[in-house]
Amino acid sequence: MTNQSPIPNLSIIVAIAQNNAIGRDNDLIWHISEDLKRFKALTSGHAVIMGRNTWNSLPRRPLPRRRNIVLTHDACFSDDGAEVAYSVAQVLEMVKDEEVSFVMGGANVYSQFLPFARSLYVTWVWRDFEADVFFPTIDMSVFYKVSETEHFVDAESGLPYSYAEYQRRPQSLVFPNIME
Numbered sequence: 152m153t154n155q156s157p158i159p160n161l162s163i164i165v166a167i168a169q170n171n172a173i174g175r176d177n178d179l180i181w182h183i184s185e186d187l188k189r190f191k192a193l194t195s196g197h198a199v200i201m202g203r204n205t206w207n208s209l210p211r212r213p214l215p216r217r218r219n220i221v222l223t224h225d226a227c228f229s230d231d232g233a234e235v236a237y238s239v240a241q242v243l244e245m246v247k248d249e250e251v252s253f254v255m256g257g258a259n260v261y262s263q264f265l266p267f268a269r270s271l272y273v274t275w276v277w278r279d280f281e282a283d284v285f286f287p288t289i290d291m292s293v294f295y296k297v298s299e300t301e302h303f304v305d306a307e308s309g310l311p312y313s314y315a316e317y318q319r320r321p322q323s324l325v326f327p328n329i330m331e
């Protein structure tokens with residue numbers, strides 16, 4: 152796939168702490184049930200793209216009513232409900248006819264797909280957390296914020312959070328070549 156080929160409509164969906172933390176010990180650091188409901192509402196009916204670590208971390212897999220695309224380098228890997236991909240280029244080809252597909256992590260996969268994402272659905276969790284995986288800083292010369300909600304407070308954990316949506320700026324709609 153080259154710059155001349157159409158890049159599929161990819162969105163990143165992620166929950167990020169204010170220090171950019173997104174996970175620890177191959178798990179999420181917080182539990183915000185309203186955010187999980189929103190994740191389900193946004194992604195249902197679409198393809199979700201994830202790395203093998205995130206696949207392994209799911210309490211229930213595959214995620215129902217979604218194409219579950221799992222990236223790995225392991226040619227022996229297979230699992231019920233997982234469509235296996237071995238490169239970013241292969242994923243882009245697999246989802247080229249989808250209306251929209253969601254990159255759902257983890258850190259390794261987010262950083263590889265960020266250059267191809269047209270939009271970002273971010274849940275900001277307004278606390279710092281100790282973590283071992285982080286989301287890259289969002290480059291505001293590439294993306295702009297379309298909307299951000301008020302701050303909500305999770306009833307169970309007391310964590311403040313908000314939802315923000317970012318779109319790629321029109322002048323940044325030139326995507327890298329895929330050399331894989």
Ligand SMILES: NC(=O)c1ccc[n+]([C@@H]2O[C@H](COP(=O)([O-])OP(=O)(O)OC[C@H]3O[C@@H](n4cnc5c(N)ncnc54)[C@H](OP(=O)(O)O)[C@@H]3O)[C@@H](O)[C@H]2O)c1
Nearest residue numbers: 166174177178179202203204205223224256257258259260
């Ligand atoms: N806060 C959030 O919204 C959120 C969302 C999702 C995940 N997370 C967190 O993120 C953490 C997991 O992230 P992670 O960075 O450790 O792992 P990851 O991105 O989920 O998976 C990485 C693995 O994916 C495979 N992979 C990645 N790029 C590939 C490529 N180009 N070609 C082939 N295979 C590729 C490799 O698997 P092999 O080793 O099998 O080759 C690699 O080791 C967990 O803590 C999880 O809870 C947070």
